[in-house]
Structures are given as structure tokens and as C-alpha cells.
Amino acid sequence: MADQKRPQTPAPSKQRPQDQSQPAAEGSSLADGLDDILDEIDEVLETNAEEFVKSYVQKGGE
Amino acid sequence: MAISKVVGLETEYGIVHRGVDDPNPITASSLLINAYLARCEATGRRAATQRVSWDFEDETPGVDARGFTPTGARPPTVDSHLVNAVLTNGARYYVDHAHPEMSTPECLNARSAVLYDRAGELILAESMQAAGEMLGGGQELIAYKNNSDGKGNSYGTHENYLMDRTTPFSRIVANATVHFVTRQIFIGAGKVGSEIAGTGIAEVPYQLTQRADFFEEEVGLETTLKRPIINTRDEPHADAQLYRRLHVIVGDANMSQYATWLKVGSTLLVLAMCEDDQFEPSIAFRSPVLALRNVSQDLTLRAPLRLADGTTATAIEIQAEIIEAAERYIERYGTAGAGGDDAIDVLSAWREVVEGLERDPVQVADRVDWVAKRQLIDAYRNRDSIEWNDPRLRALDLQYHDMRPERSLAARLGLRRLVTDDEALLAGSEPPHDTRAYFRGRCLQRFPDAIVAANWDSLVFDTGDAPLRRVPMMEPTRGSRAHVGDLIDQCDNVKDLLSKLDS
Numbered sequence: 001m002a003d004q005k006r007p008q009t010p011a012p013s014k015q016r017p018q019d020q021s022q023p024a025a026e027g028s029s030l031a032d033g034l035d036d037i038l039d040e041i042d043e044v045l046e047t048n049a050e051e052f053v054k055s056y057v058q059k060g061g062e
Numbered sequence: 063m064a065i066s067k068v069v070g071l072e073t074e075y076g077i078v079h080r081g082v083d084d085p086n087p088i089t090a091s092s093l094l095i096n097a098y099l100a101r102c103e104a105t106g107r108r109a110a111t112q113r114v115s116w117d118f119e120d121e122t123p124g125v126d127a128r129g130f131t132p133t134g135a136r137p138p139t140v141d142s143h144l145v146n147a148v149l150t151n152g153a154r155y156y157v158d159h160a161h162p163e164m165s166t167p168e169c170l171n172a173r174s175a176v177l178y179d180r181a182g183e184l185i186l187a188e189s190m191q192a193a194g195e196m197l198g199g200g201q202e203l204i205a206y207k208n209n210s211d212g213k214g215n216s217y218g219t220h221e222n223y224l225m226d227r228t229t230p231f232s233r234i235v236a237n238a239t240v241h242f243v244t245r246q247i248f249i250g251a252g253k254v255g256s257e258i259a260g261t262g263i264a265e266v267p268y269q270l271t272q273r274a275d276f277f278e279e280e281v282g283l284e285t286t287l288k289r290p291i292i293n294t295r296d297e298p299h300a301d302a303q304l305y306r307r308l309h310v311i312v313g314d315a316n317m318s319q320y321a322t323w324l325k326v327g328s329t330l331l332v333l334a335m336c337e338d339d340q341f342e343p344s345i346a347f348r349s350p351v352l353a354l355r356n357v358s359q360d361l362t363l364r365a366p367l368r369l370a371d372g373t374t375a376t377a378i379e380i381q382a383e384i385i386e387a388a389e390r391y392i393e394r395y396g397t398a399g400a401g402g403d404d405a406i407d408v409l410s411a412w413r414e415v416v417e418g419l420e421r422d423p424v425q426v427a428d429r430v431d432w433v434a435k436r437q438l439i440d441a442y443r444n445r446d447s448i449e450w451n452d453p454r455l456r457a458l459d460l461q462y463h464d465m466r467p468e469r470s471l472a473a474r475l476g477l478r479r480l481v482t483d484d485e486a487l488l489a490g491s492e493p494p495h496d497t498r499a500y501f502r503g504r505c506l507q508r509f510p511d512a513i514v515a516a517n518w519d520s521l522v523f524d525t526g527d528a529p530l531r532r533v534p535m536m537e538p539t540r541g542s543r544a545h546v547g548d549l550i551d552q553c554d555n556v557k558d559l560l561s562k563l564d565s
Contacts, residue, residue, distance in 0.1 A: 034441045037474050041442070041458070044469050049457035053212065056460055058076045060087065060160035061217025062285040062311070 064334035064399020065305075068168045068224040068497055068538040069175050069326055073315055074161040074217040075186060075465065076208055081201035087160035094162050094203045095145045095155055097193035098185060116146040116154065117515035117522060126283050126294045148516040150491050150506045151181060152499030161217050162186070162205060167499030168518075168538050171401030172327030172408055174494055176319050177481045181489035183207065186465045207315045208463035209272035212456055214257045216276045218285065219315040221326060223308045224300065224538055229337045234308060235281055235292045237341040241332045241384060242291055242312050243353045244377040246271050247363055248415050249325040251314035252432030254439065254450070254459040256359070266359050267450040268439070270432045272314045274358030280350050285311055291350055299518035301536040308333065312354070317463060317472035319480045320429040324415060327401060327408030331388045334399030342387040345380060346370040361436075363419055381416045385409070428478050435462050438471060501541030504550045505559075512556035525557050533563065 046052035077094065079085035146156040152167030164185065166178035186205045193203040210216045225234070250270030255263050257275040269275075282290035295309045296302075310329070316322045335341040347353040348368040356365055357377045366374035388409055397405040418425040427433040439455055448454060462471045481489075493503025498519075505513060505521055514530060515522040519538075523531045535541050553559040 033476060034437065037438070037471075038441055038445055040474060041438075041471065044471075045454070045461060046457050050453040053453045053456040053460065056076070056078065056211050057213060058087070058161070058211040058215050058217055061074055061215060062159070062220075 064337035064395065065224070065226045066170065066539055067330050067333060067399060067401065068170065069172070069330065069401075070166050070168050070222045071175055071179050071182075071322075071326070072163060072165045072218070072220040072222070073179070073182060073207065074158055074163045074219070076206035076211065076217065076463070077160075077162055078204040078206070079201070080204065081197075081199060088157060090203055091157040091160065091162040092145045093197065094186075094189045094193050094205065095147060095157065097196045097203075098155070098189035099145075099147055100196065101188065101192040116148070116156065117517040117520065126296055148502065148506060149185075150493070150503050151178065151489055152493035152497075152503040153178065153182065155182075155185065162189075167493050167503065168497040169494050169499075170496045170539070171404040172323050172330060173401075173404045173480060174496075175326045176323045177486060177489050178494070179322055180319060180481050180483075180486040183465060184483065184486050185490050187467055190466060204469075205465040206460060206463045207317060207465055208251065208460065209315050210253060210257060210275075212253075212255065212257065212459070214259075216257075216273060216289075218273075218311050219313055221310040221313055221329065223310065223329065223333055224298070225306050225308050225333060226337050227298075227302070227304055227306050229306075231294075231306075233339065233341075234333075234336055236346065237332060237336040238308070238310075238329075239280065239291055239347070239350050240341075240343060240345050240380060241329065242310070243347060243350055243357055243367075244380045244384070245325065245328060246274065246354070246357045247377050247381065247419055248412075248426070248430050249314055249316065249321055250358065250430070250432040251316055251321075251463070252435035252459070254455050258355070263451045268361065268436060269358045270361070271358045273312060274354050277312060277351055277354055291354060300538050305538075314431070315463070316431055317470075318429055318431045318434065318477045320411070320415075320478045321431050323480055324408065324412050324429075327405060328384075328388075328412050330400040331391070331405060331409065332384065334395070335387060335391050337399060338391070338395055340387070340391050340395065341384075342390070343380065343383040345375065345383070363423070378416060378420050382420075385413050385416060388412075428476060431462075431472070431477075434472070434475050434477060435459065438462070438475065495543035495547075496539070498535045498538050498541030500543050501535060501546050501550075504546075508550060508553075509556045509559065523556050523560060525560065531560055533560070 077087050077090045079090035148154055154165040156163055164182035166182060169175040169178055190203050190205060209219060251272050253269050253272045256266035276289050277291055278288045279290035281292045281294060283294050289311060291312050293309045293311045296306060298305045298307045313325060348370050353367045356367055363378050364376050366376060368374055415426050415429055423433045427437050439458055442458060464470045467473055493499045502516060502521060512523050513521055514524045519536055520532050520534045549562055553562060
């Protein structure tokens with residue numbers, strides 16, 4: 001059977017005014033600080049990433 | 063009418079014991095919790111944690127919601143946990159198999175669930191600090207709020223929703239599956255790689271959720287093998303004639319408070335619609351298990367999902383339909399079955415996030431974990447020109463969930479918060495006022511020496527002269543401050559309390 005597009009109600013369109021005026025404002029707070037965060041990460045990231053990842057074993061859940 | 067939905071979250075944390083030759087996760091989990099309990103006692107906090115034992119009399123995890131116990135299925139075992147504490151906020155903090163687990167007290171809306179989830183995180187952080195001091199010698203216990211070790215082992219973050227027993231289980235399966243498959247777009251915590259056998263990093267470098275890889279069935283009783291999208295454990299911890307508990311195992315542990323809020327709040331709305339038979343989207347997946355994986359692995363959010371009627375729809379389109387149905391629902395039926403006024407805030411926030419995801423996921427990076435983690439990983443990859451199979455990316459993934467405040471990567475990203483840490487610290491010792499958790503927590507605060515056992519649906523008191531008295535709490539919304547606040551405050555001792563409860 002072909003991938004027939006399902007009849008759709010339109011995707012959400014009730015834009016809030018602030019969304020229209022500043023479409024990317026909400027998310028930009030993260031991106032702005034990323035360079036600083038990357039520098040910090042170098043300081044806090046586990047020093048031996050390979051060994052850390054290898055030794056992280058979690059058996060017996062749920 | 064849809065009933066008031068009591069909600070609780072269970073979180074199993076990953077655990078690492080540093081500074082010992084042969085770490086044992088069960089020992090590590092016990093040490094972690096015992097260190098916290100010892101610190102509470104030592105610091106004499108008013109709301110000191112009590113080492114009350116859990117009472118298993120009413121636990122029947124092998125009972126199946128479909129009305130039979132399938133032969134060959136392996137119900138989860140209830141073992142006598144090594145450490146098992148009931149906290150004065152009404153939560154349970156214990157060793158479950160090989161993990162420390164925090165079960166929040168019963169909450170009446172999504173925001174309250176976020177508050178107690180955050181309270182749990184702060185208790186874990188304090189536990190790690192206390193354990194480090196107690197153990198010394200360079201030893202350290204570290205907890206991770208995630209759901210996978212990246213090697214095929216998963217541990218759960220379960221949601222529990224009290225539902226009306228009269229709602230046909232088949233309707234719950236049909237409605238909830240549609241939501242559980244598609245809500246992944248905003249509840250996913252993100253994961254580097256896939257743990258499906260034979261799927262390499264080249265095929266799936268990154269996916270939306272931690273958990274989708276581990277689900278193999280549509281409906282079932284298991285939680286550790288052949289995990290089902292709809293879990294049928296029928297153990298209401300309440301009057302079984304009136305209620306069932308929907309035990310949801312198909313979700314990620316979120317670092318974003320906002321994601322936890324939307325996860326719980328949107329599900330409350332879906333379940334309320336289900337109870338009132340008002341879940342309008344008439345959608346069934348051809349293969350829910352495949353759809354679950356497809357959604358998790360599709361970073362474009364635009365993959366067509368195959369439906370049973372031969373057509374297709376995307377996760378965003380289906381979520382938009384659910385949101386519109388929910389808006390129509392609360393206009394007609396109100397919010398009583400979905401967490402009250404909080405549901406109105408959830409609904410507009412839910413719509414904003416789904417719309418943001420449709421425009422560009424970057425717009426919701428401050429609310430959705432998989433987007434935040436992805437941004438971080440992409441920035442790191444681009445800076446150092448590293449490949450997806452570089453172990454540093456898996457290390458970043460793990461450390462996003464590190465519960466040490468100074469090491470947590472999630473904590474550095476400026477994720478939106480719903481509750482302050484001051485509120486959450488208080489909630490670490492004070493119970494919610496609007497469920498039976500209030501009675502449990504307040505009794506532990508006031509009469510700690512007289513309580514010998516606790517369970518979700520009862521407390522057992524020792525008044526000094528035998529026999530022990532069990533006080534059942536089979537109605538989860540009773541035992542609130544409005545019901546018993548004055549009564550507990552007026553009693554000087556437990557005999558007084560029990561005689562007043564009798565009268």
C-alpha cells in the first residue's frame with residue numbers, strides 16, 4: 001500500500017504574539033553561552049573519557 | 063467524569079563507586095542511602111528521615127491489568143530490600159535491585175510532581191556528599207539520572223497515574239499508545255548511539271530517547287525483559303474496586319524540569335480524555351514498537367509513521383491533533399481530571415513546545431533535553447572536529463545526567479525551571495498537602511518512634527501496648543491537610559491520634 005498522506009487537521013497555528021515577533025528568542029539563551037560552557041566542560045569532563053565510558057556498566061534495572 | 067489523578071514518579075539512578083577495586087552496585091546503593099539517613103539523624107533536622115521498614119503485605123506486582131496472569135510471563139520479584147526508607151515528605155528512598163531509587167510522594171498535578179522530583183535530585187546530591195565524607199579514602203559515590211549505560215542495560219523512570227477502574231483497559235491501551243509513541247519528541251533525554259543489536263553509530267549517531275531501544279512489545283507485564291509500551295502491572299495501592307494504577311515504563315529521566323512537567327501534564331490530559339472517552343484522534347500504528355523506534359531515531363521529526371489504516375502521519379502532526387483534542391476537552395469537561403488549573407498552563411506550554419519543535423528544535427533547547435544535549439554535543443564536535451564514535455561524546459552524554467551539581471552538564475545549560483531549589487529543599491522534608499502523603503509524612507514527623515512500617519496504602523503503629531495497629535489509606539486523596547491537618551496537630555501522642563481516628 002502506498003504511503004498515502006493521512007488527512008490532517010492543520011498543525012498548530014495559534015501563534016502567540018511574542019512568538020511571531022521573536023521567533024528564536026526563547027532558545028537563543030542556550031546557544032549564546034555554549035562557547036563558555038565548552039571551555040568549562042574541558043575542566044569538568046572526566047579526564048579519561050574512554051575509561052569512564054567503558055567502566056560505566058549498570059546491570060539489574062527495574 | 064474523569065477522576066482526580068494522583069501521580070507519582072519512580073526514578074532509578076545509575077550508580078558508580080569510585081576508589082574501590084571491585085565495586086558492587088548493591089553495596090554502593092545501600093551506602094549512598096545509609097549515608098543520607100545517617101546525616102539526617104546526625105544533624106537532628108526537625109524532619110529527620112526515619113528508617114521505617116516498608117510493608118509488603120499489599121504488594122502484588124504480578125497481577126495483570128488485563129484480568130489474568132499470563133503463564134510464562136515473569137512478574138517482577140519483590141525482594142526484601144537492603145535499605146528501605148520512608149521520608150518525612152512521604153517519599154520512598156530505597157535500593158531497588160542494583161540501583162538507588164526515589165519514589166516521589168503522591169502528587170495531585172504535574173507541577174507538584176516536578177517539585178518532588180527535584181526534591182529527590184537534591185536528596186541524591188546530599189546523599190553523594192554525605193557518602194563521600196563517610197567513606198573517605200578517596201572513595202566517591204556518583205549517581206546519574208539517566209536510563210541506560212550505553213551497553214544494552216537500562217533502568218527505569220516510571221510514571222504512575224491513578225485511574226478510574228471502570229475505564230476499559232483496551233481503551234487505555236489504544237489512547238495512551240498514541241501519546242507514548244509521539245510524546246518522545248519533547249520528553250526524550252537524548253542518547254548518543256543505539257543499543258539495538260546490529261545498529262551501529264554510523265546508522266544512529268544520536269537519538270531522541272534513552273529508552274526506545276529497549277521496547278519490544280505493545281502490551282505486557284514485564285519491566286526488565288521484552289519491555290512493553292503499555293505495562294499491565296495492576297497493583298493500585300488503593301481500593302481496587304474503584305481504581306487502577308497505570309504504571310508507565312516508557313519514558314526517560316529528564317534533567318529539564320519543563321520536560322518532566324510536560325511529560326506528566328500531557329499524559330494527565332490524555333488519560334482524562336480517555337476516562338471520558340473523549341480522546342478524539344482516531345489513530346492506531348501499524349506497529350507501535352517500530353513507530354516508537356522510528357520517532358526516537360528521527361531527528362527531523364518529519365518521518366512518516368505507518369498507521370493501521372494504510373496512511374501515514376508524523377509525530378508532530380499527531381501531537382498537534384492530541385493538543386487540539388485536549389483544548390476542546392477542557393472547554394467541555396474542565397480540568398478536574400487532569401490536575402486542575404495546572405492543566406491549563408500545561409496545555410499552552412505543550413502547544414508552544416510542539417510548535418517550536420516544528421519550526422526549529424533549537425527554539426526549545428531551554429526546555430527539551432534531547433535538544434539541549436544535542437546542541438552541546440554538536441558544539442563540542444564542531445570545535446574539536448571529532449567523530450561520532452569518539453568516547454568523549456559518550457562521556458558528555460553520561461555527564462549531562464551527573465547528579466553532582468559541580469559536574470552536571472545539564473546544570474550549566476540554563477534550562478528553564480519551574481521550581482526553585484529553596485522550594486525543592488523544603489519539599490525534601492515536607493509532604494504535599496493534598497494527598498494521603500500528607501498523613502504519612504506528618505505522622506513520621508510527629509510520631510516517628512511509633513511507626514513500625516509504612517506502605518503506600520497503610521501505616522502500622524506501635525502504641526507501646528500490643529497489638530500493632532494498621533491504619534489503612536485506601537483512598538489516595540484522603541489524609542490530606544484539609545482532612546487530617548488539625549487532627550494531627552492537636553494530638554500529643556499516637557494513642558491520642560488513633561483514638562481520634564476511630565471516633
